[in-house]
Amino acid sequence: MGAFNGGRTKDFLQLSEDLALNIDTALKKGRVALWHDESY
Numbered sequence: 001m002g003a004f005n006g007g008r009t010k011d012f013l014q015l016s017e018d019l020a021l022n023i024d025t026a027l028k029k030g031r032v033a034l035w036h037d038e039s040y
Contacts, residue, residue: 005012026032 007015
């Protein structure tokens with residue numbers, strides 16, 4: 001991905017944790033995006 005991500009450290013780390021949880025939850029339900037750019 002060609003992007004720049006930033007912000008407050010605490011908020012960025014929370015975002016990362018939330019994304020990881022959502023991805024794990026989706027994978028456990030057998031849900032995977034057809035195209036990688038459609039994933040979290």
